Amino acid sequence: MNYGRLPIAEQLDVFRATVLRNGLVPEILARAAEFDLPGWYLTAGCLCQTVWNVLTGRPPAEGIKDYDLFYFDDSDLSWEAENSVIEAGAKLFGDLPAAVEIRNEARVHLWYEERFGVPCAPYESTEAAIDSFPSSTPCLGIRQTRDGAWRVYAPHGFGDMFNLVVRPNPVHAPQSSYQAKSRRWQAQWPQLTVLPWLPRGNPD
Template sequence: MLGTANETTRGGDRPGPRRGPGAVPARSRRGPGAVPAWFRRGSVGGGWYTGRVRISRLPLDEQPAAVRAVLETNPSLVRVLGLARGLDLPGWWLAAGAVVQTIWNHVTGRPPGYGLKDYDLIYYDPSDLSWEAEDRAIRAGRETFGDLPVEIRNEARVHLWYESRFGVPCPPYEGSEDAIDSFPSTTGAVGVRLTPSGAWRIYAPYGVADAFNLVLRPNPRLATREVYEAKAARWSAAWPELTVLPWPWRS
């Protein structure tokens, strides 16, 4: 997993899952919000860099700041983070598509919001698993986010409906991080949030090297082959530079 330019996160202060290439439990030794020197130097075409970035070759303590610097190029994402901090749902993360797609857009030189359908805000509240409780959170989110397309989901109750929708059972998650660990692609398993003090925290159990290298890697932990391949088809249509790795044949 990754720390941030402000502090290290260990998946919501719990032991992390299996770590893939590029996953680093590192604490930045730079000050809050610091951007690596290479990021400031390489200005090309209005951005800090273009082309594929070997982020795994960066010093470990510079990787979180690089991720933050890229995400901050998306003003809508930054706005969602700030508003979500005020909403303060338990165990919340801004995760999945909008996070990794902002990275793809920066690497490929596209506008920050290109191809982003919505922003997935997940949280974890096992105290009330009713739909009515989740719906209250969704309605509060609509008031908070206004015209921003934010989808809110309580990951504590996903096991109640997952099998009927996707055809495979889903064990109850132990936390929001457990849900991120199970995303259909390890590449998209990235979450970001702000602490009450405004510090950035990044959860990336499989690292971020694949995201920066435009590699889409399957995660057979929970999702089916059909779910992964449907997402891969949609995403590669919008970002044809992606290298889509096949579903493991044994799964």
């Protein structure tokens, strides 16, 4: 079945049911809800890769290197403040059989250029950080409240994910980042269709 052709509300239901087949996802969401970092989301590859695994007949958690937990706190941009959160998270998630990578997206602009070779304007929110991923396909975020309600952020929808399409998102990320990620993903999920990089401003 082509889930990408379902009405968006039904796509959301399929997305939720599918990612919950990865037992680490609900466990991380429940613990993160108690952690209650400002503006937090479980985001990026761990979500679309879970879906790709299920669609291609693999175990839901197979090959997922880490689980990205983003938050946004611009009240203190020091490394010490972020590191204290990371250390607390290491205690909270440390017994899980996968790494939970916690990062304050309010600080990204302080180190991005040194790492990737291009500047990055300060983000205004966690959602803005998700918007800037090198590929639009994993631009997804989920958050759970303590009573179990979900907030889902999916600025590009779910169609590419369900259709196993990796699409570039040249907001500011360098071409090299997209190409490195897409090569790694396609090696693990050969069924993926990787679309070529387009310079910023060109139509898809």
